Amino acid sequence: MLDQLLSKGLAQAGGSFWMPPQASTSAEGVDRLFYFIFWIAAFFFALIVVLMIFFAVRYRRRKASEGPGGGPTHNTALEITWTIIPLGIVFVIFFLGFRGFLDLNTPPANAYEVQVTAQRWKWLFTYPNGHVDDNLHVPVDRPVQLVMTAEDVIHSFYVPDFRIKRDIVPGRYNKTWFRAPQPGEHDIYCAEYCGTGHSDMLAKVIVHPAGDFEVWLDGVSGALDKLPPAEAGAQLFKARGCLQCHSVEGKGGIGPAMNGVFGTTVVMKDGSSVLADENYIRASILEPQSQIVAGFEPVMPTYQGRLKDKEITAIIEYLKTLSGEGGAH
Numbered sequence: 001m002l003d004q005l006l007s008k009g010l011a012q013a014g015g016s017f018w019m020p021p022q023a024s025t026s027a028e029g030v031d032r033l034f035y036f037i038f039w040i041a042a043f044f045f046a047l048i049v050v051l052m053i054f055f056a057v058r059y060r061r062r063k064a065s066e067g068p069g070g071g072p073t074h075n076t077a078l079e080i081t082w083t084i085i086p087l088g089i090v091f092v093i094f095f096l097g098f099r100g101f102l103d104l105n106t107p108p109a110n111a112y113e114v115q116v117t118a119q120r121w122k123w124l125f126t127y128p129n130g131h132v133d134d135n136l137h138v139p140v141d142r143p144v145q146l147v148m149t150a151e152d153v154i155h156s157f158y159v160p161d162f163r164i165k166r167d168i169v170p171g172r173y174n175k176t177w178f179r180a181p182q183p184g185e186h187d188i189y190c191a192e193y194c195g196t197g198h199s200d201m202l203a204k205v206i207v208h209p210a211g212d213f214e215v216w217l218d219g220v221s222g223a224l225d226k227l228p229p230a231e232a233g234a235q236l237f238k239a240r241g242c243l244q245c246h247s248v249e250g251k252g253g254i255g256p257a258m259n260g261v262f263g264t265t266v267v268m269k270d271g272s273s274v275l276a277d278e279n280y281i282r283a284s285i286l287e288p289q290s291q292i293v294a295g296f297e298p299v300m301p302t303y304q305g306r307l308k309d310k311e312i313t314a315i316i317e318y319l320k321t322l323s324g325e326g327g328a329h
């Protein structure tokens with residue numbers, strides 16, 4: 001079949017005008033169904049346009065005096081034919097689609113599991129040993145299951161090269177899975193409009209060659225513990241998504257800028273003033289709704305259970321350096 005030939009050629013060529021490279025084991029089936037539907041649609045489009053032009057010319061009004069001619073008003077055989085044939089086609093499309101749907105919804109039992117957290121506007125990937133990364137690293141040729149949830153609004157996890165896309169909804173877990181047979185790098189997009197930073201909500205899937213994934217995970221796990229707290233804090237501030245809303249260069253964002261805040265007096269929405277000390281920062285991270293700075297909206301999700309005490313301390317140490325405190329002495 002033409003569509004099979006095409007998708008086989010694509011797998012070798014690594015993408016085409018229509019489709020990105022096929023980088024997961026599910027991609028070929030998805031593309032095959034796409035081309036199957038595409039060529040059916042193309043065939044009927046061409047057939048209908050050709051017949052339309054032919055009839056328009058063949059039965060055109062030749063003389064000004066000519067009225068509409070009589071013709072058949074009913075043809076049972078014809079009506080049954082144009083009902084049965086499309087019905088058969090949509091049944092085939094349904095069957096192929098349902099098979100693909102089941103495949104995409106049934107991760108193999110031995111799948112490696114990674115937790116995915118989506119928040120405005122950042123992806124976080126948590127590994128079984130507790131390491132959190134802002135890119136998705138996976139072993140080659142092994143099924144990977146993603147258990148995904150959102151902190152704030154609906155997002156959608158989309159990897160075109162893998163042909164997978166799944167919405168992520170706050171307050172529930174949605175799953176998807178894939179197996180990438182070749183090492184490489186692929187783009188992750190958010191495919192559900194989630195606010196001003198939606199188009200920046202990008203990450204990468206890094207498919208590690210055989211054996212390399214374990215080496216990578218060992219290397220990065222606990223790496224922050226070896227850094228001075230303020231440096232670990234700087235990395236956490238970026239990697240955990242704080243920077244998406246809190247500038248450290250004094251520019252306004254969704255949240256207050258963080259440079260020069262530590263040690264100053266901050267005015268709250270209710271008119272009260274609070275000294276920005278360690279306890280204030282800690283409370284702002286764990287219970288962001290409890291103290292809203294004047295001029296800002298209560299949109300920050302809580303980091304309760306998402307940052308360890310040691311990590312919060314490291315972020316506080318980092319914020320001190322932004323006010324010229326800490327580190328210096």
Ligand code: CUA
Nearest residue numbers: 155190192194
């Ligand atoms: Cu997250 Cu769009």
